[in-house]
Amino acid sequence: MRPTALLFPILLALALPAAAIAQDQEPEAPQADPLVRAQLEALGYGFEVDADGDFKLLFDLEEGRSQLAYVISGTEEYGALQVREVWSPAYRTEGDAFPVDVANRLLQASHTGKLGAWVRQDDMAVLVVKVAAGATGAELDAAITYAIHVADGMEAELTNGQDEF
Template identity: 40%
Template structure:
């Protein structure tokens, strides 16, 4: 019984793992640009951009972790544009998104789960200004697509 109690006590710190997994360098870069954020359940940074002229907001995430690609540390910035189930996505629309991705200088359309995202993958060495630019590009493109696919709805 004592071993079980000790084991459980050792596991308690893991309950707050996402918050503990916070990346001080991301926080510093977001703060340097005046971006307010929260950290979601899986450790991603959640930023909400306000498009006041249009009376809209857009949700953008900065991944809480990085991935190594041939020695290059990559972080993702991603913004949801549509719920595929509720907004619908036909094969023709998917082909149009692929074509559109080809015209973008940074980022591309991706599907994950039930959502369509605009995703920018950049070196984690990106400074605060570059990370801010990626957030704004992803947010603007995703919000424009949300308007196109769902009309006036501003769910994401």
């Protein structure tokens, strides 16, 4: 018998218990960023932490409207830059794609907006504002305030005044 023929059953016998142990261990839930938590609390914002460890905020706006925002705990890096995202949804499509007029309006708004850009997240159009991961509480507040007002305005425009988000 060749030595490699003996090696395969030994490796298999070692691998099976390791695979079983790995399956029994549940992955850890993402943790909410403590810096963001402290900043949101200092700003007096109520929030929930979702299953992804992100902060979900609901704001009451003028004229009885409300607007949802998320502050994402995880950060993204590119070179020396590290950013965090603030999301605020504005539109939900019924089909597989956004209607052409809606998609074009969102592209136009991404071009003319001061901060952020419109993205498609599953069936929703979401304004995403990126801020430095170590942004101050005031900077985070400005990003959230901008996102919720712009997203709510776009929601009202695209849905004839409906208020889903």
